[in-house]
Amino acid sequence: MPRTADRPAQEQLLSRAVWQVLAEQGLDRLTIRAVAATAGCTTGLVMHRFPNRQALLLHARQLLHERTRQRMEAREVAAADAHAALRAVLAQSLAVDSDGRTHAVVWLGFLAAAVSDEELAAAHRVHNRAFRDRLARLVSAAAPDWPRARVTTAVTALAAMVEGAAVLGAADPEGYSAHAQHAALAATLTAYGLG
Amino acid sequence: MPRTADRPAQEQLLSRAVWQVLAEQGLDRLTIRAVAATAGCTTGLVMHRFPNRQALLLHARQLLHERTRQRMEAREVAAADAHAALRAVLAQSLAVDSDGRTHAVVWLGFLAAAVSDEELAAAHRVHNRAFRDRLARLVSAAAPDWPRARVTTAVTALAAMVEGAAVLGAADPEGYSAHAQHAALAATLTAYGLG
DNA sequence: CCGTTCCGAGAACAGATGTTACGGTAACGT
DNA sequence: ACGTTACCGTAACATCTGTTCTCGGAACGG
Secondary structure, eight states, X not given: OOOOOOHXXXXXXXXXXXXXXXXXXXGGGOOHHHHHHHHTSOHHXXXXXXXXXXXXXXXXXXXXXXXXXXXXXXXXXXXXXXXXXXXXXXXXXSOOSHHHHHHHHHHHHHHHHHTTOHHXXXXXXXXXXXXXXXXXXXXXXXXXXXOHHHHHHHHHHHHHHHHHHHHHHHHOTTTTOHHHHHHXXXXXXXXXXXX | OOOOOOHHHHHHHHHHHHHHHHHHHOGGGOOHHHHHHHHTSOHHHHHHHSSSHHHHHHHHHHHHHHHHHHHHHHHHHHOSSHHHHHHHHHHHHSOOSHHHHHHHHHHHXXXXXHTXXXXXXXXXXXXXXHHHHHHHHHHHHHSTTSOHHHHHHHHHHHHHHHHHHHHHHHHOXXXXXXXXXXXXXXXXXXXXXXX
16 A cells, blocks of 8 residues: 555645635635645645545535534533524624634625535535524424414524624624624514514 | 717626626626626727726626615605505515516625625625615604614614525525515514514 | 727737646555 | 555646737718
8 A cells, every 4th residue: 555644634634724715815716726825735635635626615615514513503502591592503603703704704605606506506505404494493492382384484584684694794894793793683583582 | 089989888788797797607707708798799898998807896886786776766665654665675685586686696796706805895885884774764764763773773683684585595596485585574574563 | 082089809918727647755565 | 675556746738817909990070
């Protein structure tokens, strides 16, 4: 056998580089060379780990999903009750701190790219469906007597609200301050009787 | 004098082409050549009308704002009362019909581009501020006894909701059907006591 | 009818990007 | 030791992009 490379370590190194480029330069600057430069290697290694740029993009999309899921689950577990869990999971999507803003910027980039990329669109649909399923479970737990239709509508509205606040906050941090985003979420939950 | 070209008509033609390319092919395919091909001319004309790509983008962004404003004003004037006007203006942002979906896709593209383009970001801020001012006026008319802070928070939440629903509907029309989007908006307005 | 003057097509160019091909090298089995 | 084989740095290649430049030509004033 030839020399054995530490594949997991390299993939993590490249994943981290992909994420860093995505956060600092945006999706359109996510080039093979930019990733290689950030990872401190050459394009040869990158093209050796990924067959083409599309695979690199899909990997980055998966990375976003994985990080988001971890953040959500940590918040959900740490919550005291169903209401707190719902609020915490929703607040995770907001662009209120540095990490959340980065998430929102990256998510926005992938969403815009999904318009002309069927694979990215499919990935978006899968992950967004999972997000809404999680919200539906939390809403049902917080309001056990709601009929299914009401839960579904509330989930759609709440998901749209936090994602909208996130992208608006990503593009205009001053116009959509952390306080304003939290207040909007709290007011909406209260209005729905979920506060 | 040499032959006189109809500059405004050409600028509108090119802006429309920018819009069409953005809606059909996405942000990353928005090139000078794609715009020229869609407009049925050569890159020479494009570069003759606009000093560079940036100016072309800004003009198209302005066109999007102008069209959105006209749609909103028409709906606001046609509404019977303050509640109907608020609902109509908000519903205009949704991606419920073909035109609305195109608007949402283009708006999403410009928003994503604004992340790494300060001029587009500034344009977004200006237009979004105007949108929120309009919403604040309508909410105040629909609920005259609300204090200013409550109006501001409701406007932030409502704006985030419809824009979020629009971009989610743009990327996943089946997951966010016209019915689902309208139901989410109606439920939110009802929850806020603005239905 | 002609010169002037702008218009716009289209080639040309430099830079960036995805992708492929080649070659050195280091580890592993024998 | 040594051949084999995967690993990966390097560079070349083709393509695409924004931008510049040139030149033919059409419209208008005289």
